[in-house]
Amino acid sequence: MALQFEIQAQDPKTAARAGVLTTAASVIETPVFMPVGTVGSVKAMTQEMLEELDARIILGNTYHLYLRPGHDIIRQLGGLHRFMSWNRSILTDSGGFQVFSLGDLRKITEEGVVFNSHIDGSKHLLSPEKSMEIQIALGSNIVMAFDECTPYPAKYEQVRQSLQLTSRWAKRCRLAFDSMADRQWQSLFGIVQGGVHHDLRVESLEQLLAIGFDGYAIGGLSVGEEKSLMYDTTEFIAPRLPADKPRYLMGVGTPEDLIEGVARGVDMFDCVMPTRNARNGQLFTTKGRLNIKRSQFLRDQRPIDADCPCKVCSRYSRAYISHLYRAGEILASILCTYHNIYFYLDTMKRIRHSIRSGQFSEFRESMLSNLSLGEKA
C-alpha cells in the first residue's frame, strides 16, 4: 500500500492527535513539519545534515523542478529520490501555487494554467494531467492534486467558482493519477479550498470526499488573511476532514502557527520560514526570535539558544554567526538554517511527546508564553 496512517494518541481537550504516517520510503511520526527543498535541495543543507536532523519527509516544488532540470531528466535519472540522493519521503506540491503567484505571467482556463517561465520566459501549460505526469515522473511519495489557490481577499462568488474549478481539477487529477501511478509507491492528496467561508469549505470538502483521496490538505490559507481568520478557518474545517487520513495545512507557518494548527487537528505542515528566514539572519529559539544581524550580538559569546542541544548551539557563538552574516559568508546560511530546522523539528517532537503523555495543553501554554519573550517578527 502506498500510504498507511494510524492515530495513536488523541489529546482529550483539543483536536490534537499523534500518530504514524508510513510511506514506501519512511516512517513519519505526526504531527510533522516538512522542510522545503524547492529545486531538489533544502537550501544550504546537505542531505547528510537533513538525516542528522532526523527529517523524515521533505517537500519538493513541481513548478521549479519541471522548469529546471525538467521532470524528464529526473525520471531518466531514476526519480527525485535517486537524483538528489534522499531515500526518505518526498511530498511534491502541484505547481499550482507557484504558477498563480506569477501574476501577469499566467492565464487560467478550464483546461489549466498557461504561464511563462520566470527563468527564460518560455510558454508552458500546467494542467491537472500535466501536474500528475510531472509528479509521477518525479516519483514523490505524496502527490498533491492540482488546485487553484483562491486569492485573498476575494468576493464570495469568486471563491465559490474557484473551489468548484479546484473540484473539477481534483477529479481529473484522480483519473490521471490512477491511470498512471504505480500504486506501490505514490499516494494522492486532495486540497480543500473555500477561503475563509465555512459553508464553502464544507462544499469543497464534500466534493473532494466524493472523489476520494489518501489525505486531505487545507489550501488557500496564510495568503494574507488575518491570523485569527486562519486559525478560525482551520478550527472549523480540520476536524471535519476524515479522522483516519492525514490532514495537511499547506504553507504554514510560524512556531505559534504549528502548535495552534496541531491543537485544531492538523497532522502535517510545510513552510519556507525556517530556511528562508535563516538566510536573512532570523533565528527561532525557545524564547522567541532573534535577528543575528543586530549589533548587540557582535560580542555575544552565548549560543543562539542556550536551551538548544543542536550541533550549531553546541559549538558556535552568536558573535561568530553574527560576524559571518555581516561578512556575507555561506557558513552563516548553513549554521542558521541548521539551527532553525532543528528548532522546527524539535518543536514538533515536543508537541508529539506532549500529546502522547497527555500534557499537550500545558505544553502549548508554556511554549506560547516562552515564544512571546523574544523579538517580534
Add this chain to the structure above:
Amino acid sequence: MALQFEIQAQDPKTAARAGVLTTAASVIETPVFMPVGTVGSVKAMTQEMLEELDARIILGNTYHLYLRPGHDIIRQLGGLHRFMSWNRSILTDSGGFQVFSLGDLRKITEEGVVFNSHIDGSKHLLSPEKSMEIQIALGSNIVMAFDECTPYPAKYEQVRQSLQLTSRWAKRCRLAFDSMADRQWQSLFGIVQGGVHHDLRVESLEQLLAIGFDGYAIGGLSVGEEKSLMYDTTEFIAPRLPADKPRYLMGVGTPEDLIEGVARGVDMFDCVMPTRNARNGQLFTTKGRLNIKRSQFLRDQRPIDADCPCKVCSRYSRAYISHLYRAGEILASILCTYHNIYFYLDTMKRIRHSIRSGQFSEFRESMLSNLSLGEKA
C-alpha cells in the same frame, strides 16, 4: 616551544622531503596544503567538515579580520581559534598582500602602508608593528612577517629596493613580535622576496637569516610571471632555505604546482584555488579538471571522480551537482568545495606517502600524466 619541525624522509632524487610540524594546536604532516579561511571561515565549509577532511591547519587573512570583525573583538572573545571554534592550527598572513592589491587605495612609505578599507573607505595604517599586534591578538599559531609583495614585472633595481624594505620591516616585525608574543603559542615566519632574480633572492634570504625566524616563506611568486620562472625561482631558492625549518611557498597553487613545489623542497602551501574554483563550478580530479557547468554533465550519473572516495563522490552525481550549480543553490558550493579540499588534501597525503616509501618520482610522473587528461583551466 611554539613550533617543532622534524624531517623524517628525504627523496633521494629530488629535494622533496616529508616531516612533521608541531604547533601548540596540532600535529601537521608535511608537505601540507592549508585551506584558506579568509574572514574566519573556509568558504562554504563547516568546521566539522574541515575536521572530517582532516585539515590540520588553515589560513586566516589579517587584512580581512582586522577590518571585520576587528582584532580587538576577536581578542576579547578569546582569539581566532575560540571565535571560530577551530582548535587545530591557524596561520595568518601579514595583511601585506591584500593591502598591496588595493592599488590606488593604498600608499607605501617606510613606516608602512596607508590604505582605505574596501568595505567603507575608512583610512588605516598597516605597519610591521601593527601587523604583529593584529596577528598576536588573533592568536594564530604561525604569524607571518609584514612584507612588500614586489610587483611583477618590475625593474631589477625596484625589486632590490623592495626586498630591502621587506628586510627592514622583517627586523621590525621580529622586535615587535618578541616584545609582545606569548612564545608558548605563536611563532614567526620571514618572507623571502627578490622576484625572479637569483642574486636578489639570495640577498633577501641572507638578510632574513641574520634576523632569524621559525620558518621561511617564498613570497612574490604566482603573481603573473611565467610558470617556468616560478618553478625556476623556487628550484633555486627553496633548497637554500634552512633545511631544519619549514619552507612555505605562498599562494601556490594548482595540483601540478604542489607536486612541483614539493619536488623543489617546499613543505607548505596555501591557495584559494580549491575553494574559489569550487564556487565557480570547477572541480579537481585525479584525471584533471572538469567544469560542472557544462551541459554534458546534466544527465551524467557518475560521481565527480570515480576514483575518489570522498563523501561527495560516494553519494552525489555530476547530474545533481550540475543542476544545483545552474539553479544557484548553496549546496553546489558546499559539495564542490568539499570535494576540491578533499582532492587537495588527499593529493598531499599521497605525496607524503610517496616520499616516505621512496616512490616520489614515480608518483610525480604518474600524477602529472593523469592530471593532463582532463580539461585545461
